[in-house]
Amino acid sequence: xxxxxxxxxxxxxxxxxxxxxxxxxxxxxxxxxxxxxxxxxxxxxxxxxxxxxxxxxxxxxxxxxxxxxxxxxxxxxxxxxxxxxxxxxxxxxxxxxxxxxxxxxxxxxxxxxxxxxxxxxxxxxxxxxxxxxxxxxxxxxxxxxxxxxxxxxxxxxxxxxxxxxxxxxxxxxxxxxxxxxxxxxxxxxxxxxxxxxxxxxxxxxxxxxxxxxxxxxxxxxxxxxxxxxxxxxxxxxxxxxxxxxxxxxxxxxxxxxxxxxxxxxxxxxxx
Ligand SMILES: O=C(O)CCC(=O)C(=O)O
Numbered sequence: 593x594x595x596x597x598x599x600x601x602x603x604x605x606x607x608x609x610x611x612x613x614x615x616x617x618x619x620x621x622x623x624x625x626x627x628x629x630x631x632x633x634x635x636x637x638x639x640x641x642x643x644x645x646x647x648x649x650x651x652x653x654x655x656x657x658x659x660x661x662x663x664x665x666x667x668x669x670x671x672x673x674x675x676x677x678x679x680x681x682x683x684x685x686x687x688x689x690x691x692x693x694x695x696x697x698x699x700x701x702x703x704x705x706x707x708x709x710x711x712x713x714x715x716x717x718x719x720x721x722x723x724x725x726x727x728x729x730x731x732x733x734x735x736x737x738x739x740x741x742x743x744x745x746x747x748x749x750x751x752x753x754x755x756x757x758x759x760x761x762x763x764x765x766x767x768x769x770x771x772x773x774x775x776x777x778x779x780x781x782x783x784x785x786x787x788x789x790x791x792x793x794x795x796x797x798x799x800x801x802x803x804x805x806x807x808x809x810x811x812x813x814x815x816x817x818x819x820x821x822x823x824x825x826x827x828x829x830x831x832x833x834x835x836x837x838x839x840x841x842x843x844x845x846x847x848x849x850x851x852x853x854x855x856x857x858x859x860x861x862x863x
Contacts, residue, residue, distance in 0.1 A: 598655035599758060601846060602694035605730035611699050615802030616788070622691060623743070623793035631746055632665075634682045635816060639670040639713075646678045648836050657717020663677075663814035666715060673834035676818070679694035679844075681854040687820040688850035692741050693842045695797060696822040700737050703825035704843040707731065707738055713816045714753035714809040719845040722777040724758070726767055727800045727821075732831045736762075737824040738800035745816040753809040756785040761803035775803060 600608060603617075611617040642651050654671035656662050662669055677687050685710050692826060696704045702731055708731075714720075728736060748754050761767070766773050780803065787807075788796050798804055800821075809815055825841065833839075841849055 602691060603698040604768075608698055610845065611797060611799070614757075614759040615799035616757045616759070616804070617699075617790055617797040618790070619695070619795045619797065621718060621791070621793050621797040627790075627795065628745065628793040631686070631743075634680075635745055636665060636680055638673070638676060638711075639816075640670065640685070642668060642670070645678070646675075648675050649678050650674045651704050654718065657715070657719075660715075660717035661812045663716055663812065666713060666814040668815065669715045669814075670711070671713050671715055675711035676711050676856050677706075677820070684817065685852055685854040687837075688842060688847050689777045692795065692820070693822070693848050693850070695741070696739060697846050697848075699739060699797065700822065701824045702827070702846040703821050703841075705825050706837050706840040706842055707821035707823045708833065709818070709820045709845045710837055711768035711817070712742075712806065712819055713814060714806070715814045716809060716812045718753060718809040720806040722774065722806060722825050724777065724803050725769070725773055726761075726775070726803055727798070728766060729769065729773050730755065730831070731800065731821070731829075731833065733823065733827040733829055734767075734769075735824070735827040736799075736801045737827040738821060739801070740798045740819050740821045742798065743797045743818045743820075744792055744794050746792050746813065748790045748815045748817070750787050750789065750807065751810045752813065753807040753815050754790065755798075755799065756790045756805050757788060758785055758803040761842050762799040765801065767803060775857055784840070786816060787791065789798045
């Protein structure tokens with residue numbers, strides 16, 4: 593009989609058990625302070641040099657909120673991006689990070705594909721209108737075998753837009769929505785949500801059917817996060833996923849497939 597620990601590439605059995613029961617997993621300090629510093633430098637370039645990017649990449653900007661200063665780290669108030677994975681080799685290596693892909697193998701199964709990549713920022717005064725939701729209606733597949741990895745680039749606590757999750761809600765399948773996506777506040781038991789208080793370098797894994805929401809940012813410091821999503825090779829897209837590199841094979845039979853491609857030399861071409 594196999595020992596479960598030997599079957600895991602990266603996680604501990606407790607971490608896997610926690611994810612299976614709760615539908616989320618907070619991985620503290622997945623990136624070291626020096627890795628975070630490098631990531632923030634790359635990210636600053638991504639959100640300040642918004643011109644002449646591959647046409648598939650898109651940015652959205654937030655009007656400065658009344659009563660809040662614009663954060664000099666994000667002077668254009670970039671609130672979102674799609675397909676940042678096309679920006680350069682650094683961001684390619686980020687979504688193919690062996691630690692994250694191995695985590696997905698441990699949580700979802702031996703064959704993992706990329707699903708999509710985006711940026712979700714919370715500039716000062718950001719108000720989240722998305723409310724409680726599952727990612728599922730946005731990315732329907734034949735089976736709910738997908739998960740998102742949210743990489744936090746800043747300390748992100750309650751008053752700064754922390755992600756909130758409803759533990760175990762993925763076990764109830766698809767929740768009823770009032771507009772195809774959003775779940776009514778009164779369908780979620782009061783005080784049942786868990787606030788994911790994050791430090792820069794933490795990564796939260798969110799199951800596609802766990803009910804969650806982003807918070808508002810009541811501070812003058814922008815909060816930045818990258819969301820990469822992954823799926824098993826076996827689950828088939830029913831949503832018509834046109835996102836960049838969708839379906840790229842990342843692991844087969846628990847073997848990670850992607851080489852590291854970033855080097856400072858390749859960076860000089862794209863920064
Ligand atoms: O930004 C966050 O904290 C969560 C984002 C989210 O809920 C989503 O993109 O589905």
